[in-house]
Amino acid sequence: MNSYGLIDLHCDTLADWKYANTGNPDTLDDPGRVLQLSNMPNDVHWAQFYAVFIPDEERGDAAIAYFEKNRINFYRQMEKFSDRVAPCRNAADMEKAWAENKAAAFLTIENGSALAGDITRVHTLAEQGVRAITLTWNGENELGSGHTTDHGLSEFGKEAVREMEKEGVLVDVSHLNDHGFADLLEVAAKPFVATHSNARALCSHKRNLTDDMIREMVRRDCLIGLNYFVKFLRDDGEVHSLDDIYRHTMHFFELGGKKNLALGSDFDGSLLPECLNTPAKAASIYEYLISRGVSQEDADGVMYKNAQEFFRKNLR
Numbered sequence: 001m002n003s004y005g006l007i008d009l010h011c012d013t014l015a016d017w018k019y020a021n022t023g024n025p026d027t028l029d030d031p032g033r034v035l036q037l038s039n040m041p042n043d044v045h046w047a048q049f050y051a052v053f054i055p056d057e058e059r060g061d062a063a064i065a066y067f068e069k070n071r072i073n074f075y076r077q078m079e080k081f082s083d084r085v086a087p088c089r090n091a092a093d094m095e096k097a098w099a100e101n102k103a104a105a106f107l108t109i110e111n112g113s114a115l116a117g118d119i120t121r122v123h124t125l126a127e128q129g130v131r132a133i134t135l136t137w138n139g140e141n142e143l144g145s146g147h148t149t150d151h152g153l154s155e156f157g158k159e160a161v162r163e164m165e166k167e168g169v170l171v172d173v174s175h176l177n178d179h180g181f182a183d184l185l186e187v188a189a190k191p192f193v194a195t196h197s198n199a200r201a202l203c204s205h206k207r208n209l210t211d212d213m214i215r216e217m218v219r220r221d222c223l224i225g226l227n228y229f230v231k232f233l234r235d236d237g238e239v240h241s242l243d244d245i246y247r248h249t250m251h252f253f254e255l256g257g258k259k260n261l262a263l264g265s266d267f268d269g270s271l272l273p274e275c276l277n278t279p280a281k282a283a284s285i286y287e288y289l290i291s292r293g294v295s296q297e298d299a300d301g302v303m304y305k306n307a308q309e310f311f312r313k314n315l316r
Helices: 061-080 091-099 120-127 155-167 178-187 211-219 243-254 279-283 285-291 296-314
Strands: 005-011 045-053 085-087 103-110 130-134 170-172 223-226 261-263
Touching (some): 005 261, 005 279, 045 061, 045 091, 085 091, 091 103, 091 296, 120 130, 120 155, 155 178, 243 261, 243 285, 279 285
Parallel strands (some): 005 045, 223 261
């Protein structure tokens, strides 16, 4: 038994980089990648955030060029595989794709260096179909910094958050460091997302969210995607079953996040446990949660309904 739908808030499948560098331009249906259009379960309506990951060393014009190359490839593939996938900007687009038995594809960016320090690029990216931007990766950019430093958001970063909210582009805090997160809370006026982050109380990596962060995101009606990366599930990285997904799920639930929790696999961008290294295995999270006593309503919420409702409210 699978859930009716599965919405995944983050993968690195679109771009060529070290975790999936095969030289095949058809990255969305590449046999060398974990996530492929061809191996999505036929009985699950799938929606995927496809991130253009931009390495920290790409800055300025180089970051723009890197994004453009991948954006063009995304839309080329939307046309090539149009019988199986459709580009989407909001919940209505996604639901239309599902009604046509197609996967729903959302274009996103991982690393705000794609703005190249130019605030007008927020509007440009929104016009190009970008629906979410992860403010930072691990290092520093013009907006702020990831976990490798403790620098907070820059003034440009705060301006960018306000502009993203104005343009309807989701602000993604995954990778943002603690200081930057605190700064964001002073600026953000709308719900934001953590596309691929777990609970730091259960796995101490700085990429994960503290309980206070989680509570604040719940209070603000935000959305959080569970990450499958072994090092974000357990401190020792020894993930051998879906028990660790369950542990993190229950922790979020205990902090009030039953309506805020979703999935954010990090497919093709991380080291995955064997129990989660295919789309079909990810779909099996649904039946597993129910087997552990999670209600069908709450399991549906994690798999797709929470994200679907968030999109209805926050993506235009």
